[in-house]
Amino acid sequence: MKLTRRNFLESSLAATVVLCAVPPAGAATGRAYNLELRPGTAQLVEDPSVLTNIWGFDGKVPGPILRARQGQPLSIAVTNRLAQPTSVHWHGLRIANAMDGVPGLTQEPIAPGEAFTYRFIPPDAGTYWYHPHQRAWEQVARGLYGALIVEEDSAPDVDHDMLVIADDWYLGDDGAIDEKSFGNLHDWSHAGRMGNILTLNGKPYEHLEVSAGDRIRLRLIGTTNARVLQLAIPDLRPWIVAHDGHPVTPYLASSDGVELSPGQRTDLIVDVRGKPGDKIPIVELSAGDKLVAGYIVIGKGAPKARRTKATPDALAANPVAKPAAVADQTVNLTMTGGAMRFLASAQFKGEQLDGRTLALDHGQAWAFNGVSGMPASPLFTARRGETINLKMRNDTLWQHNIHLHGHHFVELSRHAPGDDGARTVTTDRADAFQDTILMQSDEQSEISFVADNPGKWMIHCHMLEHQASGMATWFEVT
Ligand SMILES: [Cu+2]
Numbered sequence: 001m002k003l004t005r006r007n008f009l010e011s012s013l014a015a016t017v018v019l020c021a022v023p024p025a026g027a028a029t030g031r032a033y034n035l036e037l038r039p040g041t042a043q044l045v046e047d048p049s050v051l052t053n054i055w056g057f058d059g060k061v062p063g064p065i066l067r068a069r070q071g072q073p074l075s076i077a078v079t080n081r082l083a084q085p086t087s088v089h090w091h092g093l094r095i096a097n098a099m100d101g102v103p104g105l106t107q108e109p110i111a112p113g114e115a116f117t118y119r120f121i122p123p124d125a126g127t128y129w130y131h132p133h134q135r136a137w138e139q140v141a142r143g144l145y146g147a148l149i150v151e152e153d154s155a156p157d158v159d160h161d162m163l164v165i166a167d168d169w170y171l172g173d174d175g176a177i178d179e180k181s182f183g184n185l186h187d188w189s190h191a192g193r194m195g196n197i198l199t200l201n202g203k204p205y206e207h208l209e210v211s212a213g214d215r216i217r218l219r220l221i222g223t224t225n226a227r228v229l230q231l232a233i234p235d236l237r238p239w240i241v242a243h244d245g246h247p248v249t250p251y252l253a254s255s256d257g258v259e260l261s262p263g264q265r266t267d268l269i270v271d272v273r274g275k276p277g278d279k280i281p282i283v284e285l286s287a288g289d290k291l292v293a294g295y296i297v298i299g300k301g302a303p304k305a306r307r308t309k310a311t312p313d314a315l316a317a318n319p320v321a322k323p324a325a326v327a328d329q330t331v332n333l334t335m336t337g338g339a340m341r342f343l344a345s346a347q348f349k350g351e352q353l354d355g356r357t358l359a360l361d362h363g364q365a366w367a368f369n370g371v372s373g374m375p376a377s378p379l380f381t382a383r384r385g386e387t388i389n390l391k392m393r394n395d396t397l398w399q400h401n402i403h404l405h406g407h408h409f410v411e412l413s414r415h416a417p418g419d420d421g422a423r424t425v426t427t428d429r430a431d432a433f434q435d436t437i438l439m440q441s442d443e444q445s446e447i448s449f450v451a452d453n454p455g456k457w458m459i460h461c462h463m464l465e466h467q468a469s470g471m472a473t474w475f476e477v478t
Pocket of ligand 1: 400467
């Protein structure tokens with residue numbers, strides 16, 4: 001499925017400039033929130049008369065921006081107004097296990113009409129997001145997601161703090177969500193369910209309004225089910241300052257832009273160069289051609305003086321424990337299955353089944369270490385504080401996007417087919433904590449983390465169709 005765009009009608013957009021700024025710290029929003037998961041509508045295509053029925057937090061997509069202070073309690077009372085059970089997962093937050101929002105592992109699903117209050121203390125500043133962890137392949141695709149921002153004690157010196165939540169939608173010609181493709185086994189055993197319409201912040205063409213000379217922080221969040229996005233601002237030179245919430249030494253993004261796999265976040269700092277009235281395109285490059293996704297619009301105000309300092313300061317590091325040089329345990333995680341290398345057999349709910357039965361009777365197409373779906377026993381058990389090295393092998397023909405709950409890891413090495421041995425990964429990742437990592441076909445990657453958060457935590461592919469069709473397991477920290 002290719003992302004396409006109907007003819008872009010510039011004139012129709014002139015009146016729809018919308019500011020999508022993150023509300024300032026200390027705004028009336030406070031630190032206790034109420035959220036309702038419920039149906040709503042959104043204008044996802046250019047024609048303002050076409051509204052799409054979505055499911056959203058408070059009926060909107062994206063849901064409300066939640067803001068927290070690092071190390072201070074946050075409570076979110078969630079009410080399920082959907083017709084199916086749900087839960088909310090706080091992606092990337094290293095919080096208490098009971099608040100992680102994984103039905104069957106950390107809580108019961110929230111039934112229709114029922115409520116659940118999540119209470120936790122975010123230990124790390126940065127850019128995070130929230131979404132259901134129940135039938136996520138349907139609930140996230142219908143629009144259930146939002147940003148969770150944990151503020152630094154000392155915020156970087158910027159004129160605007162802005163969000164760009166990027167998603168693809170599979171819509172029919174009538175603008176309605178294509179429902180018959182939900183649960184399609186072909187998608188599940190291939191790259192996942194891809195959209196044909198791209199939105200930033202739930203809009204067909206987002207407009208971020210700034211002034212000439214502004215320095216802006218752009219928090220990019222990828223909320224696609226399966227598509228790996230490549231976002232760029234070709235006319236500007238953004239610095240990358242954080243991945244998955246965690247600061248990195250600022251470095252310039254390449255002209256290829258920023259890769260955002262499902263669930264990943266990248267924070268940029270960008271100096272706006274241009275003159276009042278300019279519209280600077282934000283483009284998506286994964287399809288090979290430039291697809292304009294939105295604009296940074298320079299308002300009419302007088303240009304600000306350019307900052308004398310070229311490179312922004314690094315953000316303050318988060319208190320994540322550094323893995324020990326020698327691991328306490330090394331664990332293998334081998335991915336198999338999927339189209340063209342279908343599983344001959346795998347274990348599913350304790351039974352060894354052939355590939356055809358797995359697919360046709362159980363919708364399972366993938367396995368971790370020969371097991372499809374959540375096993376009864378954990379992949380490994382760690383004593384609190386142990387350093388775990390996870391040696392991952394993608395023995396399938398497809399990309400996978402492994403997400404670790406409750407912990408952040410560094411990547412020690414990456415081994416691609418044809419290499420004689422493991423090569424050192426690019427420095428922007430080797431010293432950087434992350435919670436979601438994209439692997440290509442036939443790649444191997446060794447990641448390392450300190451298992452310091454007690455409880456039962458998922459490891460799964462964040463291509464949501466792959467998760468649903470086998471790529472899910474868990475570990476326990478005691
Ligand atoms: Cu996958």
